[in-house]
Amino acid sequence: MRREAGLVAGRLAVECLADEPLAAHLSMRVGGPAAALLRPRGVEQTRALVGALARAGVPVRLLGGGSNVIAGDGRHDSVVVQPVAGAEDVVWDGARARVPGGLALGVLLREAMRRGLTGLEWAAGLPGSVGGAVVGNAGAFGGEMSRHVRAVELLGASGEVRRHAVGAGDFAYRSSFVGPDELVLDVDLELETGDTEAVRRETERVNRRRAATQPKGGHSSGCIFKNPEGDHAGRLIDACGLKGRRRGGARVSETHGNFIVNDGTATATDILELIEEVRAEVARRTGVSLELEIKIWQATPVAGEGSS
Numbered sequence: 001m002r003r004e005a006g007l008v009a010g011r012l013a014v015e016c017l018a019d020e021p022l023a024a025h026l027s028m029r030v031g032g033p034a035a036a037l038l039r040p041r042g043v044e045q046t047r048a049l050v051g052a053l054a055r056a057g058v059p060v061r062l063l064g065g066g067s068n069v070i071a072g073d074g075r076h077d078s079v080v081v082q083p084v085a086g087a088e089d090v091v092w093d094g095a096r097a098r099v100p101g102g103l104a105l106g107v108l109l110r111e112a113m114r115r116g117l118t119g120l121e122w123a124a125g126l127p128g129s130v131g132g133a134v135v136g137n138a139g140a141f142g143g144e145m146s147r148h149v150r151a152v153e154l155l156g157a158s159g160e161v162r163r164h165a166v167g168a169g170d171f172a173y174r175s176s177f178v179g180p181d182e183l184v185l186d187v188d189l190e191l192e193t194g195d196t197e198a199v200r201r202e203t204e205r206v207n208r209r210r211a212a213t214q215p216k217g218g219h220s221s222g223c224i225f226k227n228p229e230g231d232h233a234g235r236l237i238d239a240c241g242l243k244g245r246r247r248g249g250a251r252v253s254e255t256h257g258n259f260i261v262n263d264g265t266a267t268a269t270d271i272l273e274l275i276e277e278v279r280a281e282v283a284r285r286t287g288v289s290l291e292l293e294i295k296i297w298q299a300t301p302v303a304g305e306g307s308s
């Protein structure tokens with residue numbers, strides 16, 4: 001499978017990293033090697049690559065900015081596709097923009113500020129890609145991605161392209177209409193006309209609020225759990241006295257209970273065990289069953305493992 005992926009990538013001149021440690025590409029900084037990491041640039045290359053891999057019978061795993069995935073420590077038998085894009089790939093039309101899914105959210109915010117476009121300041125400091133922010137309907141400080149998305153072009157696992165005009169009911173809290181095997185090729189966003197100085201001030205205000213309430217330093221995946229209806233996962237974890245709880249190099253943040261911080265020495269196993277410990281303790285003490293916001297990519301089981 002790795003060979004086929006390498007051949008397809010070579011033919012299409014797509015960057016291909018063999019046996020690439022996922023830790024280097026995930027904000028939690030853990031995870032063993034993937035058979036191959038393919039990084040197509042721009043919409044056309046991404047479309048051609050996914051289509052060709054499908055025709056070659058190579059199943060793929062899709063990765064956005066890597067801020068919401070925790071990958072297991074062992075080998076990952078999968079071929080991972082992570083589209084990449086730069087500021088020059090965005091097409092601006094007044095307050096509207098067509099943005100590649102692979103663009104880093106931070107780059108989009110910088111460009112919007114430069115153009116005096118307002119609306120996305122709530123996302124200041126968020127890691128991850130625009131595509132990932134759409135799929136998970138990222139939100140913070142009263143803002144939410146869904147408010148700005150007008151249409152999305154999606155690429156299915158077999159290479160077919162589908163354009164979706166956003167309608168009522170397409171987004172909910174931390175979820176969207178995008179299917180698990182669909183890749184966000186590009187997104188039509190609508191912002192509002194403002195001015196650069198006002199956008200800068202609001203961005204700084206958000207940055208200050210984030211710095212006061214969320215951990216700085218170490219590596220993390222943002223919030224681990226979704227907020228349960230009518231409450232906050234961080235508040236529940238805090239109320240259960242779990243802040244500071246440790247497993248190896250992983251600890252529940254003392255600043256915000258819904259963050260797990262890797263001090264740089266944690267393994268994925270440390271983090272996943274700590275997540276389970278927190279979940280079990282919150283369920284035992286409060287009766288609330290917390291649901292994951294992050295995605296877990298289990299490593300490929302070693303042959304013979306788990307068999308009797």
Ligand code: EPU
Pocket residue numbers: 139140141142213221222223224225226227232233234235236238255256257258293
């Ligand atoms: N709280 C505690 N202890 C804690 C953390 C929070 O008591 O350790 C209390 C706070 O005092 C506050 C309430 O819980 O009364 C809510 O806290 P916060 O304002 O930090 O918001 P949150 O619901 O915990 C959500 C998002 C964050 C986003 C912030 C800011 C989720 C799961 N989390 O957190 O998003 O940055 O609001 O608006 O929806 C993420 O999605 O990765 C993420 C970090």
